[in-house]
Each structure stands twice: as structure tokens, then as C-alpha cells.
Amino acid sequence: MPTAAPLLTPADLHGRFTPTRGHLDAATAGLPMRATVRALRDHVDAWQRGELDLARCDQDVVRSRAAFARLVGVDASDVAIGSQASVLVGLVAAALPDGAEVVVPHGDFTSVVFPFLAHADRGVTVRHVPVEELADAIRPGTAAVAYSLAQSRDGRIADAAAIGEAAARVGALTVCDLTQSAGWLPVDASAFDITVCSAYKWLTAPRGVAFLTVRPTALARLRPLHAGWYAGHDIWGSAYGPHMRLADDARRLDVSPAWPAWSGAVPALETFAATDVEAVRRHDVDLADRLLTGLDLAPRGSAIVSLPDDESGTARCALEAAGCRVAGRGGGVRLAFHVWNDADDVDRALTALRPHVRAVAH
Structure with missing residues (x-):
């Protein structure tokens, strides 16, 4: 029986990016792997030559x-x-009954929150509580709890286990943004x-690649609002009406x-799927x-760090x-x-930050 290939390490991943010093901003947008850049260029070149292979395009989606x-x-x-997290969260918001209550973290990223607030006209209410209090805030009558596992603003990690247990006791949907x-x-x-994830940050795919995962028990609750040919049971047989047969699963x-x-996403996602993510963490x-x-x-135990700054952004400007x-x-x-960062990046940031962060903090 063949043995499984060893998982990739952060050092393996580091070598797949073009060397770039000081990019401490994966939480805004990741850097592309060299293989992603090549795949994008190949795609555009084929498009320019009029040789775009749509079967290959489909395979890019399948592989991703x-x-x-x-x-x-x-x-x-x-x-x-x-394409985007908010589009996918919107499916969940639209599935909630009139008058439903949703609990979210105070200050969470708006792609998690706005899709629910948009349904205020039919009585959907949104309660905002500190992320540390999410589990305690779930009560009988709560229809859903929606939150980012890692907070965009400052990297705090939600207690997913406690939130899941509290939601299960009252039958509330758990909706988690993994972006x-x-x-990491x-x-x-x-x-x-349900989870949603935009892949252009820590998964280093091009922007416009996003995923939703759904438990089979929750799938029937989601109306396929964006149904088109690509959601059909037979994709290429679903290009024309009048009859609709959608895929039976999450597709x-x-x-x-x-x-x-999606052509650029394949090498990035397949690389991370073969990586020791605990080592990356x-x-x-x-x-x-x-x-x-x-x-x-x-x-703080998170890959994301938020530090105080003054109104003029002195610390940010120094960095x-x-x-x-x-x-x-x-x-x-x-x-x-x-994974593209190393100790030299930390030292560069420390040299810039020391006088300014301490001045603001003290």
C-alpha cells in the first residue's frame, strides 16, 4: 500500500512565493504563489488567442x-x-423566517452582518454582543448565530465549540465566516x-473565489437564489429553459x-490542502x-495583531x-x-513601531 506524501511545511510554502519583504497584510490580501501567476497568464494568453478551453475551466472549479x-x-x-462571502451569507439571511433573531459579534466584518440587517423590513433583528459573549447570548428563539472565526479587526478567535453547543441546545443555525x-x-x-470563505487572503487565491459549506441537514433550508446554468444537475445541459433541474447537493x-x-486558484488551494496547517499556525x-x-x-495566540495608533496614523505611517x-x-x-514572512519582517516592524506604539499605549 503506497504511503501518503508528507505534508508541506511553512518552509516549503515560503519558497513558492516571489521574495517580498515587509508584506504584513495577509488579512487584507494574500500574495500570489508563482504557480498562480503562471496559471493566470496562461489563461489570459489562451483567451487572447481565442483558444480558451471551457472544459479546462470547469476542471479548475472541480479541482478547487x-x-x-x-x-x-x-x-x-x-x-x-x-464570488464573495457576502453573496453567500445572503443566501442564509434570505432563508430565515420573518421576525427571526440573529446574534453576531459587535464589530464583526460587515459581510457577515449586513446581509442580515438588509432584512429588517420583514422583522429580522440582529443583536450585537462581544465575541467572547456569543455563546451566552444564544437563547430560545435565536434563529442563527453568525460570526467570523477569526475577527478581521484584531484577530480574536471565537470559541466555536461553546457557540456550537449553545446553538444546538436551541436549534439555532451556526454560520461561520472562515475568510x-x-x-493558517x-x-x-x-x-x-454553514461556513463561508473568501479565498484571496490567507489561501492566496485571486479575488473572486469563495466557498460555502453546508451540512446536508441544512441544505434544504437554503433557497438557490442565484440559480443558473452552473447550478444545474447537468451543467452544460442546463443552458436553456424551460425546465429546471438543479444539482442535488450543495452545487x-x-x-x-x-x-x-479559478484558474489561478487551483495551485494555491491544492497547495494548502497538502499543507500541515497546524505547522502554519x-x-x-x-x-x-x-x-x-x-x-x-x-x-495573543493569533496571526493577526492589532496595535493602538493615534488619529494621524503615526504608527502605520512609520511602518x-x-x-x-x-x-x-x-x-x-x-x-x-x-508563510512568506520571517524574523526579519518582525525586526523591521519592531524598529518602526517601538517609539510610536509605546507613546500611544502609555
Whole structure:
């Protein structure tokens, strides 16, 4: 019996990116692997020559769906594809009954929250509570709890186990956004009724590649609002009406793919599906915690770090002047460490940050 290939390490992944110093912003947008850049160029070249192979385009989607399924521990039949997280969360919001209550973390990313707020006209109410209090906030009558596993603003990790247990006691749907976690934090999507994930951050795919996972028991609750030929039981046999037969599994929720993005997604997703994600977590968190301890701050155990900044963005400007790519978020400066980063990136950031973070903090 053949032995399984060893899982890829962060060092293996590091070598698949073009060397780039100071990119501490995976939480905004990941860097593309060299293989992704080649795949995108090949796709555009074939398009320009009039030689685009649509069967190959379909295979890019099939391979990407399968790779994502392996990464998050579900069957490919439980995975739907889309373009953006908010589009997929919108399917869940539209499925809730009039007057439903939804619980979300205060300050979560709006792609998780706005789709539910948009249904206020039919009585859907949204309660905002601190992410640490989500489990306690779920009560009889709560229809759904929706949250990002890792918070975009500051990298706090929600207690998914406690939230899941509380939701199960009252029959509430669990809707989890994996956009800021899949790729660096080990994830088991089968623990949630529904997950969504945009793959252009930690999974380093082109923007326009997103996934939804759904438990078979929850699939019937979701109306395929975006149903088109790509959601058909037979994709290429579903191009014309008048009769509709959708796929029996999660593919019935598919949004027709933007082909170039999926060509670039294949090498990225297949690489992460073959990676030791726990090793990636240790690598990323070790770098983030090294930054914090270098600033005399307590480690936080997340790949995402939020630090105080003044209204002028002094700390962020100092980082940018030192050659660091970061983001201003939630009144602070946000840094995110991933597989292309190393200790030199931490030292560069520390040199820039020390005088400014301490001045703001104290």
C-alpha cells in the first residue's frame, strides 16, 4: 500500500512565493504563489488567442472545490462556489423566517452582518454582543448565530465549540465566516451548519473565489437564489429553459464562476490542502507573538495583531516608511503574519513601531 506524501511545511510554502519583504497584510490580501501567476497568464494568453478551453475551466472549479473540501474536512458535495462571502451569507439571511433573531459579534466584518440587517423590513433583528459573549447570548428563539472565526479587526478567535453547543441546545443555525482563518488556522467546517470563505487572503487565491459549506441537514433550508446554468444537475445541459433541474447537493447553490480567478486558484488551494496547517499556525503565531513581546505586550495566540495608533496614523505611517505593508483598521494598525514572512519582517516592524506604539499605549 503506497504511503501518503508528507505534508508541506511553512518552509516549503515560503519558497513558492516571489521574495517580498515587509508584506504584513495577509488579512487584507494574500500574495500570489508563482504557480498562480503562471496559471493566470496562461489563461489570459489562451483567451487572447481565442483558444480558451471551457472544459479546462470547469476542471479548475472541480479541482478547487475538491481542494477546499479537503482543507476544511468536508466532502466536495457539501461545498458550493461563489464570488464573495457576502453573496453567500445572503443566501442564509434570505432563508430565515420573518421576525427571526440573529446574534453576531459587535464589530464583526460587515459581510457577515449586513446581509442580515438588509432584512429588517420583514422583522429580522440582529443583536450585537462581544465575541467572547456569543455563546451566552444564544437563547430560545435565536434563529442563527453568525460570526467570523477569526475577527478581521484584531484577530480574536471565537470559541466555536461553546457557540456550537449553545446553538444546538436551541436549534439555532451556526454560520461561520472562515475568510480570516482558513489557511493558517486548522478548521473543521463540519462543526458548523454553514461556513463561508473568501479565498484571496490567507489561501492566496485571486479575488473572486469563495466557498460555502453546508451540512446536508441544512441544505434544504437554503433557497438557490442565484440559480443558473452552473447550478444545474447537468451543467452544460442546463443552458436553456424551460425546465429546471438543479444539482442535488450543495452545487445547486453555485454562482457561475469567473473563469480566470479559478484558474489561478487551483495551485494555491491544492497547495494548502497538502499543507500541515497546524505547522502554519505555529509559524504565523510565533511571528505575531514575537512582535508583541518585542513591544512588551502579552502574546495573543493569533496571526493577526492589532496595535493602538493615534488619529494621524503615526504608527502605520512609520511602518510604511520602513517598507512594511500593513492596514489601518478599527482605529489602530493591523499586522498579519503568514508563510512568506520571517524574523526579519518582525525586526523591521519592531524598529518602526517601538517609539510610536509605546507613546500611544502609555
